Amino acid sequence: MPDETxxxxxxxxxxxxxxxxxxxxxxxxxxxxxxxxxxxDAAVPEIAHALNLSQAEVRGVISFYHxxxxxxxxxxxxxxxxxxxxxxxxxxxxxxxxxxQLGLDDHGTSADGALSLRPVYCLGACAxxxxxxxxxxxxxxxxxxxxRALVEGCLQEVKPC
Amino acid sequence: MxxxxxxxxSVARAVGADQLAQALTDxxxxxxxxxxxxxxxxxxxxxLEPLLELDTAEGRLGFGPASAEDVPSxxxxxxxxxxxxxxxxxxVEQIPYLKTQQRLLFARAGITRPLSLDDYRTHxxxxxxxxxALMDGADVVAAVLESGLRGRxxxxxxAGIKWRTVRDAPAAQKYVVCNADEGDSGTFADRMLMEGDPxxxxxxxxxxxxxxxxxxxxxxxxxxxxDAVRALNEAVLLAREAGYLDVTGSGVAFDLEVxxxxxxxxxxxxxxxxxxxxxxxxxxxxxxxxxxLQGLFGQPTLVHNVLTLASVPIILAKGAAFYRDxxxxxxxxxxxxxxxxNIRYGGLVERGFGLTLRELVEDYGGGTASGRPLKAAQIGGxxxxxxxxxxxxxxLDYEAFAALGAMIGHGGVVxxxxxxxxxGMARFAMQFCAxxxxxxxxxxxxxxxxxxxxxxxxxxxxxxxxxEDQANLLRDLxxxxxYGSLCAMGxxxxxxxxxxxxxxxxxFGLASPxxxx
Numbered sequence: 001m002p003d004e005t006x007x008x009x010x011x012x013x014x015x016x017x018x019x020x021x022x023x024x025x026x027x028x029x030x031x032x033x034x035x036x037x038x039x040x041d042a043a044v045p046e047i048a049h050a051l052n053l054s055q056a057e058v059r060g061v062i063s064f065y066h067x068x069x070x071x072x073x074x075x076x077x078x079x080x081x082x083x084x085x086x087x088x089x090x091x092x093x094x095x096x097x098x099x100x101q102l103g104l105d106d107h108g109t110s111a112d113g114a115l116s117l118r119p120v121y122c123l124g125a126c127a128x129x130x131x132x133x134x135x136x137x138x139x140x141x142x143x144x145x146x147x148r149a150l151v152e153g154c155l156q157e158v159k160p161c
Numbered sequence: 162m163x164x165x166x167x168x169x170x171s172v173a174r175a176v177g178a179d180q181l182a183q184a185l186t187d188x189x190x191x192x193x194x195x196x197x198x199x200x201x202x203x204x205x206x207x208x209l210e211p212l213l214e215l216d217t218a219e220g221r222l223g224f225g226p227a228s229a230e231d232v233p234s235x236x237x238x239x240x241x242x243x244x245x246x247x248x249x250x251x252x253v254e255q256i257p258y259l260k261t262q263q264r265l266l267f268a269r270a271g272i273t274r275p276l277s278l279d280d281y282r283t284h285x286x287x288x289x290x291x292x293x294a295l296m297d298g299a300d301v302v303a304a305v306l307e308s309g310l311r312g313r314x315x316x317x318x319x320a321g322i323k324w325r326t327v328r329d330a331p332a333a334q335k336y337v338v339c340n341a342d343e344g345d346s347g348t349f350a351d352r353m354l355m356e357g358d359p360x361x362x363x364x365x366x367x368x369x370x371x372x373x374x375x376x377x378x379x380x381x382x383x384x385x386x387x388d389a390v391r392a393l394n395e396a397v398l399l400a401r402e403a404g405y406l407d408v409t410g411s412g413v414a415f416d417l418e419v420x421x422x423x424x425x426x427x428x429x430x431x432x433x434x435x436x437x438x439x440x441x442x443x444x445x446x447x448x449x450x451x452x453x454l455q456g457l458f459g460q461p462t463l464v465h466n467v468l469t470l471a472s473v474p475i476i477l478a479k480g481a482a483f484y485r486d487x488x489x490x491x492x493x494x495x496x497x498x499x500x501x502x503n504i505r506y507g508g509l510v511e512r513g514f515g516l517t518l519r520e521l522v523e524d525y526g527g528g529t530a531s532g533r534p535l536k537a538a539q540i541g542g543x544x545x546x547x548x549x550x551x552x553x554x555x556x557l558d559y560e561a562f563a564a565l566g567a568m569i570g571h572g573g574v575v576x577x578x579x580x581x582x583x584x585g586m587a588r589f590a591m592q593f594c595a596x597x598x599x600x601x602x603x604x605x606x607x608x609x610x611x612x613x614x615x616x617x618x619x620x621x622x623x624x625x626x627x628x629e630d631q632a633n634l635l636r637d638l639x640x641x642x643x644y645g646s647l648c649a650m651g652x653x654x655x656x657x658x659x660x661x662x663x664x665x666x667x668x669f670g671l672a673s674p675x676x677x678x
Binding site: 029140 | 442504539
């Protein structure tokens, strides 16, 4: 079970750090996700208790925001910008290329857990569209060849388990 | 010693600025050349990024767009005759795109190192705060009112009136909140400013805190801008260490905290943003009560966009009269316009209000990047109208655009050539609203989904009469969204849809503009 990976001391440290932070839920969720890669379900009761919220309120916040994940992420996350500026420079053709190359839909994850796709709406690189973000790094003036190379880089890399 | 500048702006980095900087350092070391590479903000001339600048007695000389592969030839040229290099642009400040701008907010762009307090102070930083600290808060508010500054986030509400409301509200705790959730596609001025000149925003917020009597400020930045978050966090630390967050003599301590959003577009709406800051889902609040009276944690709160707050230091430093000399009509001061999409010279153009859209798109932007005919430009983000070239002579002025059924919003301009399908863009606008709606009001929550369906039926049909029916239904739906939604998310989703339908009926398979009426 993924929840066994939850590092409870990390959680307790995060909660303690934000004990006096007003409106602390988003900073807490970000901190847990930064440390663990996702927000494990086992953390929800602890967070709810610490903030005097119901578990439903905490879960509601986790599911409302696109950024929070309840399951571990793939090794790489590729977010292709699909907003107007990038669309005017061929983003939809790049998205189709990605789906074809990977056999995945817009929110899919490859079977080996190497790569997740997620659409994003604007990375602020609109003067150099089209753009994507791969593992936190933005790449702009994207071409079909460059996109293919970036994806191949993610898939070919051999990672020790 | 050669001093070279390369931007550390995230988009310059996205097109290879880091690799250029590294290659320059390595190659200079290999040649045992004394070279200093400093990382500055970006000029905003993005088609030239990565832009390398060389310090000379006559000012900075530009080379761009430069890549790591150009480094050997660049270093050869720099040692001999820099002007002979194929990428040489001459003195950067003489490039017409930059020279003809009126840079007030972006006066330091491309010149200073973002996290250098010395650079900031050397180039006019904290002069506004120094003046404000000696003034009565009411006089600061009066200066903002007199400057004619209006909210730059989109609604264009007079800033000074908001400041007066918050100042006059009796409360033990008040807040200043910066809405840095710049989620509108085609806009990047906030990002550039936060990454490139974070002390300017901080200075504006401290002045606002002093003027309205707020002791705590929050900057809510979207998570898609990690470089801006890093720059702001470091800048807040540096400003605090240097004593700027405890303004001497004012008796008011002002503290500042950077908060990171979590990928919800709706949190750019001010009341949803306040909910999010409180740790809740980003659900829009009904107004009234106004956030100025009951905002964050129920307390009086001054909520402004990045550019609004960043306009304040110059108003204080140079006077309200100086600022209001720029612009036209009731749109005073400057706006950093952002040229994006299918445009040859994409970048940031800060000018006083009143230039025409054509000047912006054709003179600055050079037309489409593809070289194909211009079809339309979307002004003001995903909730802005698509404007056809026949209306490009409209001056960029809040009122003139409102009269067209469009809006200037945050000043983003996304250009499209004739290959972009406007029916597809209308469908996208509805789809985007359906994804990002907070779900509180029915027109936005349900109307957007119905909108997608109507557009799909319209496009799929081959029966002209049925298409006309669906087009009428879509116009009705746009009215419902526009007048029945709780906030601008649903209310303005009608703009891109209705404008696409009005100006580009052929893309929807409708006969002609006349038949479409």
